[in-house]
Amino acid sequence: MNKREMSAAIIQAKQTAGLGWEQLAAQVGLSPVFLTSACLGMNSLRSPAADRLCEVLKLPGEVSAALQSYPHKHWDKAVPTDPVIYRWYELVGVYGETIKELIHEKFGDGIMSAIDFSMDIAREENPAGDRVKVTMSGKFLPYKSW
Numbered sequence: 246m247n248k249r250e251m252s253a254a255i256i257q258a259k260q261t262a263g264l265g266w267e268q269l270a271a272q273v274g275l276s277p278v279f280l281t282s283a284c285l286g287m288n289s290l291r292s293p294a295a296d297r298l299c300e301v302l303k304l305p306g307e308v309s310a311a312l313q314s315y316p317h318k319h320w321d322k323a324v325p326t327d328p329v330i331y332r333w334y335e336l337v338g339v340y341g342e343t344i345k346e347l348i349h350e351k352f353g354d355g356i357m358s359a360i361d362f363s364m365d366i367a368r369e370e371n372p373a374g375d376r377v378k379v380t381m382s383g384k385f386l387p388y389k390s391w
Contacts (some may be wrong), residue, residue, distance in 0.1 A: 251312060256284075275294055279364070
């Protein structure tokens with residue numbers, strides 16, 4: 246079973262079970278962001294978590310094996326047309342240079358890790374319309390100077 250087939254099986258089982266990502270993550274013992282990413286094929290899970298997810302969703306061992314396999318992290322280079330994903334591209338296009346400048350000013354020459362990284366997505370109630378609150382935290386990795 247490849248990652249695409251794995252993701253389709255998980256999403257179908259999740260819908261059948263009537264569970265959300267946060268509910269699944271709580272039952273598996275992982276963050277909702279990381280579990281979702283693994284289920285969509287962009288990360289891998291260790292055996293206990295993969296097996297637990299399959300137990301909760303009543304999925305076969307081949308799904309657990311696929312969850313444990315290392316992913317090939319690739320995506321289309323074209324700007325996506327899905328509005329939620331497109332807005333993230335817009336956000337980076339508009340604020341990317343600003344984020345880079347402020348990181349360099351506060352930390353020096355380097356990058357924010359997307360490996361030693363955490364993210365949380367929350368709903369923030371607001372009288373003018375609820376807001377999406379995204380909190381990201383990544384380890385700073387300075388460039389080495391020789």
